[in-house]
Amino acid sequence: MKLLIKLSIAIFALLALTITLLLIFVDPNDYKSEIEAQVKTNLNRDLHIVGDIGWTFYPQLGFSSGQIELDNLSGFSQPHLVKINKASLGINILPLLKGEISIGKLTLDGFELTLLTDKNGLSNLDNMGKKSAETDQPAAVKDATPAEETVASEKDEPFFAFDKTQLAGIDINNAIIELQDLQAGSHQKITINEIKLGEFAFDKETELVINTKLVIDDLQAEIQLNSQLLVNKDMSNIKLSKLQVDTLVTGKVLPNGQLKSVLKTDVDFAVNSKKITLSDFDINTVITADNLPNKKVSTQVNATISYQLDEQLATIKALKLKVDQLELAGELSVQTANITKIRYNLVANKWDLNHYMAKAADKKDSAPADAKANETSKPSTTSSAVEQAAEVEPDLAFLHDLDIDGHLKIAGVKVDNINIGEINNHLIINKGTANVKLLTAELYQGLLTLNAQVSDSKGRNKYQATSTLKGVQIRPLLIDAAEIDLISGETNFNFKGKGQGLTATKIKQGIVGKGSFSLLDGEIYGVNIPQEIRALKAKLTGKKAPTEDNIKKTDFASLTGDFSINKGLVNNQKFLMLSPVMRLDGSGLVHIIKETLDYKLSISPLSSSKSDTDYADLNGLTIPMLIKGSFTDPKISLDTDSALKEQLKAKLDVEKKRLQEKAKQELKKYEDKIDVETQKKIKKEGKRLEDKLKKFF
Structure with a gap:
């Protein structure tokens, strides 16, 4: 027993002496130029370690550095791709003796990442990597036989067990990620107040906290993430259990309002099968703003979501979407490749869309009288010409990139004053053509x-x-x-x-x-x-x-x-x-x-x-x-007057013919009874009478 105690004391004394000698005779700054050269070779970027690299003793042995800068290539508006004000990393010595890697807390303060795209579309991430595709392996290694490689692999078996690696935690504070695209004219800025990872070890749940501030144009967002991270020993499965993301968004597009959302789910990443599953996915969102119907819109989404990385296939099952009183349920799948493939089968309740339709202001009532007069005096062709000029033919080229086959059933729709009953629709889009194969609506x-x-x-x-x-x-x-x-x-x-x-x-x-x-x-x-x-x-x-x-x-x-x-x-x-x-x-x-x-x-x-x-x-x-x-x-x-005139004219014509016929018959009777001279007188008198009748008709 005494021998064991003495042996332990000797080992600790030897370890202490080794550390002391390391601190006295080894200066990390001697390797700064070598580190910078290696970065230049492997990343094609200049690294500058501005501050000194020093030893840290508390709370544990480790390294610390001052300012670190990774430069952009010339020609970009910002000089640095990455900039870190301070960094420190601790290492536990005793676990190293057992072949275990026990890293202390990694701390980064003032981390800045700037991603730039110039007017020509060139990114500051382009051309990163080694300048030559040739590796720096010695010829002897390149020409090694399979047997030699086997021996080498046996000899090179690592002393340290990676699956026993432990990390005391990660603290990243005051981080900024800035994205600027001069070609698209966009600019976004993400401020990460805190990224905190608790004590990490394989097969053990670790607390993960991320607090972020995001600025995109006129939008500002605050995002807080909390979860339990679990990574198994062989790195085949990564889980984020009890994941909750709280988001608060404000900006000009939400006057006097905000967007608040709470997302809850469990994330499972099967590394070997390349499948990500979000089970019990639930997100509740409340949007308030002066320009919204009733100044408020509430949404809720429940589903089970999976994404197959190698197939680029997202599948949504047991979907339940609710926007205020509008509901949609069913299944949906989206596969992205050269052609986006979408399949769906969805059922909805009765939708009253009037709640979301903007009510146009009555400009005629609010406009001055003289303005109204001027408006009404303008030729109608002017307004129609303006409307026609404002019309733009839709670009349907995107149809060539879609393969859609889906069924939608809606219990009913109300738009303005129009009430539509049950709607059934089968939509197919393929090869640049959209087909409504059959749409039925109770009307x-x-x-x-x-x-x-x-x-x-x-x-x-x-x-x-x-x-x-x-x-x-x-x-x-x-x-x-x-x-x-x-x-x-x-x-x-x-x-x-x-x-x-x-x-x-x-x-x-x-x-x-x-x-x-x-x-x-x-x-x-x-x-x-x-x-x-x-x-x-x-x-x-x-x-x-x-x-x-x-x-x-x-x-x-x-x-x-x-x-x-x-x-x-x-x-x-x-x-x-x-x-x-x-x-x-x-x-x-x-x-x-x-x-x-x-x-x-x-x-x-x-x-x-x-x-x-x-x-x-x-x-x-x-x-x-x-x-x-x-x-x-x-x-x-x-036109009853015209009809009346036509009717009277027709009756007069009939009466005229009747009287004429009657007169002829009467004259015929007298002709048979009187002499020739008298007949002549009667004919003459009849002619005179006929002329008089014509005046009446």
Whole structure:
């Protein structure tokens, strides 16, 4: 026992003597030039160790240095790539004797990293590394045989066990990462107040804390990360458990507001399989600002996320996204390569989007009277020209970089006053073409079906679409969508068209197609045609005009038509409306660009000869009907005066013929009874009478 104690004392004494001799005779500064030369050789950058490298004794033996600078190549606006004010690293001596590496705390103070890109796109990280691809291995090593390499590997087996490496901790304070891109005109600055890693050892959880301040243009962010780091001995698995990231963002884009978010998850990195998994991923965000709806938006995301590094494949399962009252759930995968591949199957609740739509200020009410007068006096072509000049054809070249196949189901959507029921959509994008293979939407007690295609044709965007409406109540749709109260009825609609150009003006001018429509059991608002017919009959019969009906509408049993579209004009070649009391037919034009109507129709009253109706004796009468004006304020007029004149003229012609025929018959009777001379007198008198009758008719 005494021998063991003496032996231990001797070893400690020898160790102390070794350390003392090391401190006395070894000066780390003697190796500064060699270190700088090695950096120059391996990184192609100049390293300057400005301060002295010295020994540290407390709290443990180690090294410390003053200012360290790693320079940029000439030609950049900032001189340094990396700059460190102070650095220190401790080493525990006793574990070294057992083949274990026990490093003390690594401390960096005033760490600055500057990443620059000049106007030509050259980065200060370019051309780093050795100038020559040739290694500095001796020829003997290069020409070594496999047997010699095996012997060498056995001899070179490390004394120190890497898996037993320990680190007392890392403290990085006052770090700044600055990113400046002169070509893109961007500048970001990240200030890291603290990076703190607790005592580290393999297979042992270690506390990790990072406090960061981030400045990107006009945005400022404070980020705090807390987690438990666990690395297994063979470095095959790295975990960040109980990871929580708290973020606070402020800036001009959030006037009088902020963004606060809390992210919680467990991160598992399987090194060998190159797979990162974020389990129980949960992030809650609250955004407040004066320019937001109700000055506040809240979001929540829950999911299980995995990312396969070698395949560049991200998979999101059990996704639950909530933005205020909007919800979206399902699965999603994104694979990035030369072509981004996206697959999804998502289901949403009913979305009321009015909460997020900016309400345009009523400029006409707020503008001065003279400003309004000037505005209204300007030609309409000026405003349309400005709008057309502001339109930009979308660049669909990005479609060539996408491969998307997904299904989306939304319980309903409300936009402005428009209410849409359940929506089902299957979207496919491939080889520069986007296909809505089938979109169905419940719409005002009916169903909308759409198949559409949009493609990029070397910058000349093309589209084609086939759509149908079945059983849609047209009146509430027109009122909610365009505030037009013109017509009602159960609507069926078919259309097939195509065109080139995707700006609003190009679509209006360039769409070409054909379609048909039918409305059943409906009404036309703004005119009471039966009332007009009753008033017309009163004029014809000389009776008192009926009491005016305040209800300005006309019922019909069916309204059908065919139309074509070309060069901004809808040509309604066939327009037919039937009701029990009349027939209305004709044709008309709809100017899509000017948003005007021009219809010329004819009304024919119908009555049964076996019954006494208000429209008896009007058979054969045709009443002209005109529909003209804007979409929002169409004017409907009946030309009853012209119809009355035509009816009177027709009756007078009949009466004239009747009287003429009667006169001829009477003259014939007298001719048989009187002599020749008397017949001549009678013919002369008859001629005179006929001339007088002509004056009346």
